[in-house]
Amino acid sequence: MATSRSILEAITRNRVYRSIVRRGLADTNRNRSLAIFGNFFLHIHPVKVNLRAIAFTRTFYLGGLSAAAFFILVVTGIFLMFYYHPSVPRAFEDMKDLEFVVYMGLFLRNLHRWAAHAMVALVLLHMVRVFFAGAYRPPREFNWVIGVVLLLVTILLSYTGYLLPWDQLAYWGVTVGTNMADAVPFVGEQIKFLLLGGNSVNENALLRFYVLHCVVLPALLVLLASVHIWRVRKDGGIYLGSPGGEEKTSGSKEDDISTESKAAD
């Protein structure tokens, strides 16, 4: 213990380390605070958190895990982009190359695919959790709206990615979906044409979906998710149903699990 500590101190007590991380070991509460608010990536967190707020069963970390899934998708997606051409029939041939030629190519594609399904599921579950907690209450109304848009962007991201392998599953899955656009009154055909770059799913559609999938939608998602997280932080962190009694006075008995169980005990 003593040696590992002295090794750690040797690493952290020099000009180079301190120029990167402006604090010593996180062994005092001061340094632990600095570890959070002195860090670009961690400053979305407060320095201290309510113990109730970080319990796994409160949030199941669904929002954070959605972000984790997105991070995995970005990394695997960038690798996949190195091996992918959004053209017919090259796109499908690239799938075969990923399977048989590229080192760990199949694993890469598998990971991207399963993380994508996981992300859609996690975002949906996150929304359900937030609803049942009543966490959309003022001042968080608009953040809920942003969340709904994020859900739509997530689904669109998954859906645009669905076409890219250019196999039968992709082609007909997207054909079924985009045929729905025809049903939109007055502008249905135009919307479909705009989306597909033609009247049916073809090479133009593949290119459009590729650009949407790799550039437009991820950028939009990052932007909206940043606002989403920032607003959670500005509104006081995870919604805890205010134990101060705001809800008790309004006569609601729902959502206030802590007071409810206390009353029952």
Place this chain on the structure above:
Amino acid sequence: MSQTLKFKLETDENARQSPVRLVVVQGEQRPAVEVEDEPQVMTMPHLLVREGIALITFSLLLVLLAIFVDAPLEEMANPQKTPNPAKAPWYFLGLQELLHYYPPLISGVLLPGLVVLALVVIPYFNINLERKALWEENRARKLAYVWVSVAVLSAIFLFTGAHPVWPLVIPLWAVAMVMSLPAVFPQQGRFILWLGNRSLAFWIFLWFLIASVALTVIGVAFRGPGWEYTLPWRDGIY
């Protein structure tokens, strides 16, 4: 309270000469500022360790899944060869299942549009903010309202579609029956008490949730060629 305060509003571009002197703290719209006597811990390490565990566990599960289960890849896209059934990805199969009952304008445009709109406006209706226990007052009248609504909705979903929309109607009946329990058997144990404390918003969302899951599960696993009912172990999933 209603004492008139005299403020003099001055604007000046030079922040040095005219420092801001007034801070207005609005109630309600800001996070709670009163000190709450609740246990607090340092984010580093308590939250960060939890986040790390969650992240690593999740990544590990995905990696195992990716090692042992391959992403599906069929033959190359062929516009001349329509598979039967042609299915969208799972999160759209609820909508595709609805397509079986209603024309595309309703099932593909109107209903999903309404669902998104309904989700967006949730926090702007007081009924969703207050979430009062449904059966607290006017029990008999509310019970009548609930079952009239159930009857109307059932009639709509049973008779307006090409087929009766059982995936919507059965969850509706189930939810309505469970939500009515506290009104019919008041004060009967903790579970009934808990049910009685739920709000109307809770029940409506629950119906939406169960119906969506039912539609999606049917679309994913129980629909085969010609969108006829089948069993997943006979025709597989997708």
